[in-house]
Amino acid sequence: MKTLLLYILLVLFLVCNCEAxxxxxxxxxxxxxxxxxxxxxxxxxxxxxxxxxxxxxxxxxxxxxxxxxxxxxxxxxxxxxxxxxxxxxxxxxxxxxxxxxxxxxxxxxxxxxxxxxxxxxKENFVGKLDAGAGLIYYNVANVTETDPETFDKVLATLFDRVRAEAVSAGSKGLGKDKTDLTPFVTLYGLVQCTRDLSELDCAQCFAIAVRNFMYACHGKKGCRVLYSSCYVRYEFYPFYFPLDSAKAAASAGSTHSVQLYP
Missing domain, CATH: 3.30.430.20 (Gnk2 domain, C-X8-C-X2-C motif)
Known part of the structure; x- marks a missing residue:
């Protein structure tokens, strides 16, 4: 019966013409x-x-x-x-x-x-850190709300918190938080690693990703670094749930991508 059910599900899956x-x-x-x-x-x-x-x-x-x-x-x-x-x-x-x-x-x-x-x-990748090939997306607009030094400090402090949350017990590899850049501008950050990783490998993946976006996305109004083992993102608008109802979701604006190679 289990084999028959799997076959039916497989047929339905393969013939579906739904647009992804x-x-x-x-x-x-x-x-x-x-x-x-x-x-x-x-x-x-x-x-x-x-x-x-x-x-x-x-x-x-x-x-x-x-x-x-x-x-x-x-x-x-x-x-x-x-x-x-x-x-x-x-x-x-x-x-x-x-x-x-x-x-x-x-x-x-x-x-x-x-x-x-x-x-x-075909290779057993489960439980293994993979921060080789990846992709960086960043907003082409530059930060104008504060000076670069202040922005870097606020961003670094925010990601210290979300990374600590993500590698803590029970977090399932997810960390998210927000902070005020100015009295009128809020910065949102999120990180997640795949849940097959150890806490050490998760922390290492985040360190690689954050280092990349602090360099490639320096002073930009939004960035995400994507690897197979982890995901790191910050924006000037709410993008994770529950959405921050006190802040209106701004347009993401124009973005540019850079391919990362091992």
């Missing part, structure tokens, strides 16, 4: 030996069905497929810790559909949305 939302980052590593009719491909499809069904209940799930070493596939999905179960479910479904469209012939693929991250590979 836009992703923030996709990475498809080439695999010259991969074909859509291979055992690996079938294991990926089965693995994605499991991630879609199991992730929303806890916001995080890891799974490995059955099969021999050359066919085995490992997968992980995680939703941002501040969103609802419904939003998590919707995001993971979008991610699972989109990753197979964007990476049709790759057995090592990952995709990131605002609300979730999904990854699979």
């Amino acid at each position: 939302a836009d992703s923030i980052w996709e990475l498809c590593n080439k695999d010259s030996n991969f074909t859509r009719n291979s055992r690996v491909s079938m294991n990926i499809d089965s693995l994605l069905v499991t991630l879609v069904s199991e992730t929303p209940s806890k916001g995080f799930f890891t799974v490995s497929s059955s099969g021999q070493n050359q066919d085995k596939v490992y997968g992980l999905a995680q939703c941002r810790g501040d969103i609802s179960r419904t939003d998590c479910s919707s995001c993971v479904q979008d991610a699972a559909r989109k990753i197979r469209e964007s990476c049709p012939n790759q057995s090592d693929s990952r995709i990131l949305y605002d609300f979730c991250f999904l990854r699979y590979s």
